[in-house]
Amino acid sequence: MGKRWLRDKKKDYYYRRAKAEKYRSRAAFKLRQLNKKFRLIKKGDVVVDLGAAPGGWMQVSREIVGDTGFVLGVDIARIEPFPEENVAIIRGDFTSPEVVEEIKETVDRAGVIISDASPDISGVWSIDHFRSLELATQALELCREILRPGGNFLVKVFQGEGLEEFIREVRKNFGYVKVTKPKASRSRSSEVYIIGKNFSGAS
Secondary structure (H helix, E strand, C coil), rough: HHHHHHHHHCCCCHHHHHCCCCCCCCCCHHHHHHHHCCCCCCCEEEEEEEECCCCCHHHHHHHHHHHHHHEEEECCCCCCCCCCEEEEEEECCCCCCHHHHHHHHHHHCEEEEEEEECCCCCCCCHHHHHHHHHHHHHHHHHHHHHEEEEEEEEEEEEEEHHHHHHHHHHHCEEEEEEECCCCCCCCCCEEEEEEEEEEECCC
């Protein structure tokens, strides 16, 4: 199974493109596609990337915000440092209160909060889906704490029970909400992305 997975990965179009364009993950193309369609991140924005390792979304975010913006990546796993001065990394669990405080100390107000975080896959669908919703809910909670009015939100979740309820929670805080799946997502994957634009503040 491991050899077949590696062989399939090497055949993957976006995996090969990521290698060629020196992105840290194929997921970089998901963010590029989503941002092209929904204009979530703009030049000069302050972006917080939750579950950021290995850093593909951070690379894309930095390209978009340029020298005048700021990108903060947070993950339990180690993220290789970036050469740019306006990119910072916090190593830790963004669901823990201590790490949330560290994020708030680093970023006063974010313009965009993004999360491509996935739980450690157990293989038990109900457990994996529940953990995915937990991560997404924590990302939404952080929006309520540090996202500026008018800010944007992007989060990955797995389809399943509880998704509609989570979407209703997002609608309470954002003027525009959309469920989507970028072309770069694998067709067999159950992941979808929730877009929230025009943050109205905590409710």
